[in-house]
């Protein structure tokens with residue numbers, strides 16, 4: 087079944103904007119806001135920002151559930167300007183995809199930031215499970231391992247860029263850029279899929295450059311199934 091490029095109007099709650107912040111402007115706000123947060127964490131005394139609640143969010147951050155690994159405070163924004171969905175790694179299961187699609191297609195955010203963090207225990211655990219040959223694991227963890235260990239699979243043989251977290255973020259970014267449900271928005275530039283890695287100590291985010299993503303084990307990553315929207 088063909089994927090419709092947008093959600094029907096009757097699905098949209100009242101009060102949401104019909105436009106979205108230009109994606110380049112949305113990225114610039116995230117970069118600037120994190121710069122401010124990092125300076126505050128370094129002890130600088132900055133003038134208070136605008137504390138008035140935002141009418142609607144302009145960005146969605148897809149980050150890891152571990153303490154401090156993702157959150158609105160990383161961007162020193164006004165309340166309500168940024169939303170977060172947090173899973174282990176993060177990973178892109180059906181519920182996470184539905185949250186991303188809701189933010190992009192219903193709430194009209196201008197940017198989705200896939201955010202990893204340097205000291206990620208979840209990515210390490212998934213990589214360990216992959217190295218062990220993916221033994222049977224309880225519940226949904228067996229299906230989660232390949233989604234959270236994608237970066238370890240992408241490491242070059244020479245180890246020149248042996249950074250599983252960056253590899254993981256790039257793999258997820260590539261998966262979202264290729265998601266059928268978001269193609270109309272991403273190809274037209276209305277929605278940006280960005281990637282970043284948080285330094286757990288400085289609280290600064292290294293925003294990844296925008297080079298094309300290599301395809302990482304596409305056959306192993308779950309495909310977006312539109313029939314599971316909202317599941």
Ligand SMILES: [Zn+2]
Pocket residue numbers: 150151152155174175203205206207208209
């Ligand atoms: Zn983590």
